[in-house]
Amino acid sequence: MYAKSNPSDARANNRRLLFQLLFPGRQLSRADLCKETGLSRATATDVTGEMIDDGLLRELGSGPRDGRGKPGILLAIDTNALRLVCVDLSRPYVMTGAVMDLRARIVERRERVLDDGDRVDLDDVLSLVGQMVQLAGPGLAGIGVAVPGVISGSGTVISSAHLGWSDVELRDLLEEEFSLPSCVNNDANATLLADRFLGHGSSSCLLVQIARGVGASVLLNDEFVAGDDHAAGEIGHVVIDSDGPICACGKRGCLETYVSAVALRDRIRKDPHHRTETLTEAGTRLGNALAMPTSLLNLRDIVVYGPPDVAGETLLDACRETVNALSRNDYQSGGIRVRRCELGDDAALRGQAISVLHEIVGRR
Structure with a gap:
């Protein structure tokens, strides 16, 4: 059974919707907000007025004239009050x-x-x-x-x-x-949320985080996939090579043993002359691991977040080539993009x- 919504739920959703349209730096009039959301003028006026009183939005003054009518007052997120x-x-x-x-x-x-x-x-x-x-x-x-x-x-x-x-x-x-x-x-x-709203992300995206371990996050139509045990994205200890090196978890050949920043830096330190080959292999293994979930969920946007010395173009190029080679289908238009998150630490x-x-x- 679905729980019935009530007026307070609708009001909260309207507030979030209007705030999201203005975040982070857009300036829109109430008429603009009505056009983009389908809300009535009365509802938009009521909700935005409440949000101004709460210190969430502020009025900037008149916007450009659109047609013969009076120019609307532009609204923006208030960066001073809260x-x-x-x-x-x-x-x-x-x-x-x-x-x-x-x-x-x-x-x-x-x-x-x-x-x-x-x-x-x-x-x-x-x-x-x-x-x-x-x-x-x-x-x-x-x-x-x-x-x-x-x-x-x-x-x-x-x-x-x-x-x-x-x-x-x-x-x-x-x-x-x-x-x-x-x-x-x-x-x-x-x-992933930062990449979605402050970077170059899309409403459906898979993020891979390369750090001490390897983790992931999946956004589908702007909703996070959590999983039954809230553990969706815990991919670091998925075995990709049963004959691979021993992992800290006790298994052999976990993704983390090949792709984590710690593992890659250790391999490069031991064999600096083969740095490119090491990163290419890591990107290829990551692409192999991601081909199934990207096809299963019909994702076309993969973002990799990690230190630039390992999560750079060499690894990304190998991952991009592999995941597209393994998951491309005739009905897909264009390929899967694999890009670096550019928002820093x-x-x-x-x-x-x-x-x-x-x-x-x-x-x-």
Whole structure:
């Protein structure tokens, strides 16, 4: 049975829809918003007025005249009234916190070096969030944390091997500690969200994240694929060669043993003269691994996020050639594009800000 929607659901969806049309930097009149959404003028006026009162939108003044009528007042996202706090726990040896505006731009940032490499103490996370809350000031609207691992829909970290966490109810802890709407996401999902709205992404896309391990995230028609156990995208320990090297998980030939940044840098360090061959092989193996899911889901956009010394054109070219050779069909128009995410080290932070925005725009 489907749950019945109610007027508050429709209002929240309308707010999110209008905010998304203006995010990150568009300027549209209420008439423009009506044309793009099909909402009535009365509904658009009511909802945008409410969002202006909440500090989400602002009026800019008259736009260009369209026809013989009076020019409309342009609306844009208000970048002055409210702030967000986001923390990224996905990078080795460092936690990064940021105060951000409603266009997911960093206003203030702080970093804390991790004494134990990857291991993160929960109290240290809460301390960093508290520091950023103080920097944000009275206009703080919400908090977000990007975590490597399996995250439930309720913001519980089910498992994060890199952080040494299991069953940590992080969202509840944040909301109890700071009394603000909070959002906890997988770091690959956050990065894909940033690529979708701030980069060159499409509404249906597969992101591969090459870091300490190998993870993935899938967006279908602007909806994330979570899976029954919230573990969709955990592809690093899928065996691609049963006779391959021993993986940290105990199996042989996991994708991670061939494609992770750690594995590739180690191989290149040991044999620097064959760097191109090493990266080409990694790209070919990645393309082999991705051919099935891209065909299964009819995806034409793959984005790779990772350090440029390994996730560069050599690896991407080999991946692109392989995945197209293995998955091309006569009914497909054009090929599958394989491209690099170009948002830098702050991609997860900025994507997490977008997640928080989705929550607060619908709540306020």
